[in-house]
Structure formats: C-alpha cells, structure tokens
Amino acid sequence: MPDATSDPTLSLPDGTIHLWLAYYDEINDQQLHRAYRQILNDEERKQEPRFYFERDRRRYLVTRALVRTVLSRYSSVHPENWIFSTNEYGRPEIANLDSSCLGLTFNISHTHALIVIGVARNCALGVDVENVRTREVSIDIADRYFATSEVSALMALPPNRQQYRFFEYWTFKESYIKARGMGLSLPLDEFWFNLPTEGRVEFASYPSLDDRPGRWRFWQFQPTPEYLVAVCAQSTPTQAIMPVRQIVPMRSEKIICAEFLRTS
Numbered sequence: 047m048p049d050a051t052s053d054p055t056l057s058l059p060d061g062t063i064h065l066w067l068a069y070y071d072e073i074n075d076q077q078l079h080r081a082y083r084q085i086l087n088d089e090e091r092k093q094e095p096r097f098y099f100e101r102d103r104r105r106y107l108v109t110r111a112l113v114r115t116v117l118s119r120y121s122s123v124h125p126e127n128w129i130f131s132t133n134e135y136g137r138p139e140i141a142n143l144d145s146s147c148l149g150l151t152f153n154i155s156h157t158h159a160l161i162v163i164g165v166a167r168n169c170a171l172g173v174d175v176e177n178v179r180t181r182e183v184s185i186d187i188a189d190r191y192f193a194t195s196e197v198s199a200l201m202a203l204p205p206n207r208q209q210y211r212f213f214e215y216w217t218f219k220e221s222y223i224k225a226r227g228m229g230l231s232l233p234l235d236e237f238w239f240n241l242p243t244e245g246r247v248e249f250a251s252y253p254s255l256d257d258r259p260g261r262w263r264f265w266q267f268q269p270t271p272e273y274l275v276a277v278c279a280q281s282t283p284t285q286a287i288m289p290v291r292q293i294v295p296m297r298s299e300k301i302i303c304a305e306f307l308r309t310s
Contacts, residue, residue, distance in 0.1 A: 056119045058150075061282035064165045065173070065290045066116050067269055067302070070108040071101070071159040073294055079104075081296055082111035085126040108295065109161050113154060115295045116163055121146040137227045153224055157181070160273055172224030172278040174217040178210060179272045188212055192219075193238035210274075214308070215239055217276035218247065218264055225262065225278040239264075247308045266308040 058064060073079075083091055090110050097103045114125035123144050131141040138154070140147055149168040154161065157177045164173040185208055188197050196215050203211055218239045223232045237251035237259075247266065249259045265277045265287055277287060287306075293299040 053115075053119055055121075058120050058165065058167045059284075060149075060168050061285045062166065063169070063171065063277065063279055063285070063287045065275070065277070065287060065304075066112065066163045066165070066299075067290065067292045068108055068112050068161045068163075068295065069159055069292070070105050070156075070161055073104070073108050075297075078294075078297060079107060082107050085114050086110050087126075105156060105161065109154065109156060111295045112161055112163055112293070113152065116165060116293070117150065117152060120150055120165060120167075123147060133227055135227060135229045135231055137224070137229065155220070155224075155275075157273065160269075162275055164277060164279075166279060169282065170225045170227065170280045172221040172226070173275065174220035174224065175273055175275045176213050176217055177272055178213050178274050182209065183212055183216075185209075185212060188215070191234040193235045195240065196238050199241070211241075213274050214241065214266065217266065217274050218249075218278070221264065221276040221278035222249070222262065225280070226257070241308065245306075245308055247310050249310060262310070264308070264310040265306050267304045267306045269302065269304065 094103050094107050097106055114128050117128060118125045121144065123142055123146065129141040130138050132138055140150055151169060151171050152163055152165045153171045153173045154163045155173045155175045157175050158180050160175055162173050162175045164171050188200050192215060200208055200211050219234055222237065223229055226232060232255065236255055240248040242248060247264050249262060249264060251257055251259055261281055262278055263281045263285055266274065268274055289301045290304040291299050292302050
C-alpha cells in the first residue's frame with residue numbers, strides 16, 4: 047500500500063485553484079479502506095458506522111481520507127495530523143497552526159458516486175457538484191427559491207431543457223453561498239445568475255447581501271456527462287483552475303481534461 051505522505055508537495059500560487067475528483071463507488075478495496083481509517087481521528091472513525099447504508103459509509107470514509115491526503119499535498123502536515131473546526135454556519139475550516147497551512151482553504155461537495163474538493167490559498171472558495179442524470183427535481187423549487195429573473199428565464203425554455211438549466215443555476219448558487227461561508231443563511235432569491243450567451247455567466251445581487259459581485263469569479267464544467275461542477279472563488283488578476291485531477295486516495299491519481307462550459 048503506498049504511503050500517502052510520500053507524494054510530492056504541490057505548488058499552489060495565490061489565485062490558482064486545484065480540483066480533485068474521487069468516484070467513491072469505484073473505491074471498494076477493503077485494504078485501502080483500512081488504510082483510510084488509520085489516518086482519521088477518533089470522532090471520524092466513530093462517525094462512519096453511524097450511516098445506515100453501506101454506500102453512505104463509503105462516501106463518508108473516502109471523503110474524510112480525501113480531504114486529509116489532498117491537503118497534505120500542499121503542506122508539511124501529515125494526513126493524520128490535520129485539525130478542523132467549523133465557523134458559525136458549520137463550514138469546515140483548517141485549524142492547524144503550522145506555517146505551511148497559512149492561507150490554505152478548501153471546500154468539498156458530493157453527489158451520487160462523486161466527491162469534489164477544491165483547494166486554494168488566500169482565496170475564499172466554494173464548489174458544488176450535482177448528478178444531472180440520476181437526480182430529478184421539481185421546477186417548482188425554482189419558483190420558491192430562485193430570483194425572479196432566473197425563474198422567468200427557466201420557464202421560457204422548452205420543457206426538455208429546464209432540468210439541466212435548473213442545475214446550472216443551482217450549482218452556481220451553491221458554490222457562491224459556500225464561498226461566502228454562510229450556507230443557506232443567504233437567501234437564494236437575493237442574488238442571481240444570467241446566462242447571456244453560450245459559455246458565459248454573469249452574477250448580480252441585491253445590496254442586502256453586503257457584497258460586491260465583481261469580487262467573485264465562476265466556472266462550470268462536466269467531468270463526465272453525468273455530473274455538473276460549479277466553482278466560485280474570490281477574483282484575482284491571475285486566477286485560473288489548473289489542473290483537475292481524478293484520484294483514488296493513497297493509490298493513484300491522474301490529470302483529466304476539463305473543458306469549461308461557462309466562465310464569468
């Protein structure tokens with residue numbers, strides 16, 4: 047079994063965002079699972095068996111191992127030594143005092159069979175992923191929670207395009223509220239996205255959100271046809287997402303081609 051701490055440290059300049067994707071349904075090696083448990087803390091190990099379904103237990107285990115091993119690629123902290131806290135809205139944050147952790151930020155999202163973690167330095171960051179094939183939603187949700195302009199644009203589309211457009215809006219919205227670190231305490235109808243042309247996204251919000259829309263950048267891509275990923279990050283002059291990696295923690299990784307469908 048490879049040692050997770052033997053992987054080379056990765057450079058992460060300010061303004062650069064790295065994305066890591068793990069397809070947890072495919073990570074079924076029990077020896078690997080035992081190795082994951084060894085790097086978790088006591089509370090994490092106790093939490094795993096509390097999930098009723100095996101798939102949920104595996105998702106939890108892989109997620110915790112993924113966070114710890116990925117963060118160690120950018121720091122001298124070993125995977126088992128990471129300490130986490132949560133802010134007042136429940137967002138996980140790094141609590142280690144090691145100098146190599148300064149400014150390091152991350153965000154996690156998961157959906158059916160896929161976990162995504164984004165990592166940056168000195169940059170607020172939010173990611174969201176949805177399975178656009180296995181998950182169906184009622185468009186009535188948009189009427190209840192989306193901004194008026196988003197609802198109007200959604201309803202103007204043919205019915206066969208509404209589900210996908212819903213997820214375009216939803217993943218962007220989720221990535222934004224996660225980057226703000228405030229979750230659903232931010233009303234979803236007080237900010238909105240405009241998709242004016244193919245490949246573009248525009249963001250706006252009411253003054254009540256106490257924000258400046260121009261300080262954020264957005265990206266969206268599909269790693270496979272089943273999944274839609276959105277990323278929100280504080281804007282910097284040299285910002286870029288590079289690269290995107292697919293990983294089996296403690297075993298293998300590869301860089302994958304990510305063609306961005308929309309950017310701001």
